[in-house]
Amino acid sequence: MTSDQNFLEFINIQKTYDGENLVIKELNLSIARGEFVTLLGPSGSGKSTALMLLAGFEPPTSGTIRLNGATLNSVAPYDRNIGMVFQNYALFPHMTVLENIAYPLRVRKVGKAEAAERAQKALDMVQLGQFGDRYPKQLSGGQQQRIAVARALVFDPALVLMDEPLGALDKKLREEMQVEIKHLHENLGLTVVFVTHDQDEALTMSDRIAVFNDGRIQQIDKPITLYEKPANQFVAEFIGETNMLEGTVAASDAQTTRIQLACGASVQATTVEPIATGARARLSVRPERMTINPSSDGGNLLPASLVETIYHGANAMMVFRLPSGETLTAQLRAGNPFLDMTPGTAANLTFNLMDARSFACA
């Protein structure tokens, strides 16, 4: 009766702390067994609250959470069998590393010898096998977070929650840990709900990403879909960089929408949802999908002048100004001859219909 597709379900969840403002306005989400789902969003978007509800530290105001077919609402946190990794690690400072990892086993009255063996195994799994007798304070941040991961996995939880677990680590270590957690997920077949505000982290690690804003999921999709086909303006702007240009809809059907831009150009974009003719709309194009056209023919052509070029190593951002005063960036690979253009030079920017999306103005 339980389907692996609906291993974890949020059904019509609402949450308010003060009885006035809904932190989560409406949440419906299904997660499959073995899936790695990231809740991504700015702070205050409701993503961490969703995790608190799931862990059982807060009750939902209305709605149902189901895990493996059983309702979780009235199950106490300590009976949920959900492993959790906290941002500040939450390792018990008065216990050694091994005692920390054995803690969930001790709670479950696992025999001493077996507990020690399983804890050691979990410690080996995160490659810190020789650090069992140390205290958490004697380890680096990255090592502590690995211990926290081992502790959350050692009791074979049905589900693993991670609340911005890499937020306190520096960039390089964070990227290492992302890969390591991803491998643990794959090798152990874990179901993971991961919360972060870092979109790169979300894109790197997740099977699917749920983008939260304003107490709702704005879009839930695979990373590539989220990036290539954002469902609305918020997602387009939140994930990666994007150029937004305003205009009036000239024509709109199921496939393409023609927009008359403020700068005077008339361009075509892929339709997300048909928009009424004459309505205000926004056009979104990724900077790396912008090209500089040496000639002045072809569709989707925007005449502009270069403001500045910002060098990033592997690539560079070229900032252009349109006749309307709006700015537009184009990302070019290093070595592209156009990078030598001097500011003030006029150029024609073009983009493909497939790379542009139109959103109705709210």
Added chain:
Amino acid sequence: MASEQVVSTPMPHAESKPGRNLKQELRRAGRRHQRSTLLLILPVFALVFAFFALPIAGLLTGAVNSPEYQQNFPRSAAIIEQEGGFNEAFYAALYADIRAADEARAVGKVGRRLNQDTAGFSTMLKKAARKSRKTVPAEGEHKAWFKSVDKRWVDARYQAALTRAAPAYTDFFLLKSLDLKRNADGDLTLVDEKKRLFVDVFLRTLTISFGVTVLCCLLGYPLAWTMVQASPKWRNVLLLGVLFPFWTSLLVRTAAWVIVLQKEGPINTLLVSSGLVDAPLTLVFNRFGVFVALTHILLPFLVLPLYSVMKTIPKDYMRAAKSLGARPVYAFFTAYFPQTLPGLSAGAILVFIMSIGYYITPALLGGPKDQMISYFIAFYTNNTINWGLASALALNLLIVTLVLYALYQRITGGNRVSLGA
């Protein structure tokens, strides 16, 4: 070219013995820093030393220092020191001492000191001084003269007391403060059962202090925990409630407890009028009153360090423990409570040490059987002017406190506790 040379000249010099120069520089900078730090604390240090450390050290030496006899009766003291025995020469010297002391009006001082050892000496001395003004014993008749004045002068018991009082330093007061004495042979013995007092008082002091500490822990821990959990508004209200007694005079608080707990006080009135008890209970001038008031007065000293430690413990620990499967009570005792131990023990040791030396509250709220060691120190200091015994008791109190503190440091591993946290 020229500028390069200028820049490069110091380099070989600095590189030739860089370690030495650097170390010297560092030491010089360190000394300068130390000097300025010392200068900053010098006034406080001088104040504490002159008006606190020195007087206390002086008082404590009073526990073994008894110069009265030697200073005022130097001739007889010298004979006792040389173990000359209580012969004619001794009594002749004693007579000369009494005459000299009588002239200098110092007989009373010596009498008081001797009386602290063996009762009766004061009268004996006064009588001898009075008679010595009128009669001068003939050569070789001094011992007989003393015997005729009071036959206790030749009694071995009183002679032993003179022997004990003659040296400038004595263990008499220290022994007495432990209910011990030296018998005629100089061996240590317990004092008569009826006269034993101070060991009992010490044990009573420790018992009351321990009880107060336990009560403070039991009441203070939930309070501190509630303060940490409460919303900022309620936290301030609770904090104010804890601090308010702090800002009230100790005497006022103690007096208030007398009023609240007395036979006609509000508590007894309430108990009787509600029919819970038939007759008013005795709530004050007994051990109960001491416990209630001391616990109330010392509670902030437990709550504040504990609160400051609890405040730094993130909520995530309890959550982590629960997510790992621990029930709330188990999670509390395994994940949270051990982390609060530094604060709890700092508070507990503070309360214990403070209550061990508390004076006013037990003196005003306790019965005769509830007086603590400080009461006796005050009694011997103010009432009987027996500073030797008072000093000995104070020294014992200090030693017991230090020993307990050291023991406690041993047990808790030392560096985990910081008073005042």
